[in-house]
Amino acid sequence: MRFLAVLVFVLILGLPRISHAQSEPDRLREALRTATAQSRALEDQRAALQAKLTAAEQERDRLKKQNDTFRAQVKEAEQAYRQAVKDFNERIAERDDALEKWKLAYGEAASVARTKDTERTKFEGEATALKASVKACEAKNVNLAKTANEIVTKYEEMNPLEKVLDHDPLFGLKRVEHQNAAQDFRDKIIEQKVKP
Template sequence: MRLLRLSSIVALALTIPAIAHADQEGDRLREALRSATAQARAAEDQRAALQAKLTAAEQERERLRKQNEAFRAQVKEAEQAYRQAVKDFNERLTERDDSLEKWKVAYGEAAGVARAKDAERAKFEAEATAFKASTKACEAKNIQLARTANEVVTKYEAMDPFEKVLDHDPVFGLKRVEHQNAAQDYRDKILEQKAKP
């Protein structure tokens, strides 16, 4: 019994450190398990946070993709509007240039007509001035002619019948030469007053 006791004691002594060692090993394993569980939870939390960030990033990327498509559509519309505006502007420029060219031609024609009319006006004014001067000269000559005619008539009326007979008598013709000289003087005066165009 003693042996049994001793063997029990030895066994117990051997089992106590083994039990103590087993308790220590269990504590260490429990601690390792707790640590692994904590790490697993932390990793799971981190994975969940990263998953949330990934989801948020994907949503942000989708939002930015849609925004990018909208901007591209706006840019495309703006480019089309710009091209149309440039086309319209160029058409208006072409129309303006055509209109301007027509106005230039019309202005040139009007200026030519105005110059021709101005030349005609100057010519007619010169002719009118010449005609006025000519008319004044004719009027002056007509006054002289009327005086000469009046003088002839007055001299003829002043002749008495006897002088008339003597002037026209072919036999005597005493005053005939005098009468012919006076007639020639009056003819010369009349011819001097002839209007020359």
């Protein structure tokens, strides 16, 4: 029984070899089919990868051109920015210069205004003093005119005999009175003299 079991076992193991020996051409055909299918699949895969590679290269070239365009735009933008900053700084410098000139002119105008104000105050004081002086002169002038009127009136009131008696060296009776009156008139005139 043991022998029978071994024999069955050997036959079972040997049968596939026998059937396998008969299907070797089939197996080779099958392997050829599989290899052909794999070759086609690989060829299809290679074609697809080649198409992807071509598309990727085209995309790379397109992106490179786009990148170059963007770089040129960035360079132009940087130049425009630098020019704008330069122009802005020049305008700021011009504004600062104009402001400085304006400050100087304002300072000069303020100085002139202060000087003029000081002069105006001084002249107003002088004008006030002159007005007071003119009023005083006018008052003294009125008094002087009165004194002159008195002299003329006294002289006109003298009759010719008094004039002769006044001036005659022998008689000279009224001479002292006349000299006293003349001295009083001189004193009145001197009182009216304007003192600067």
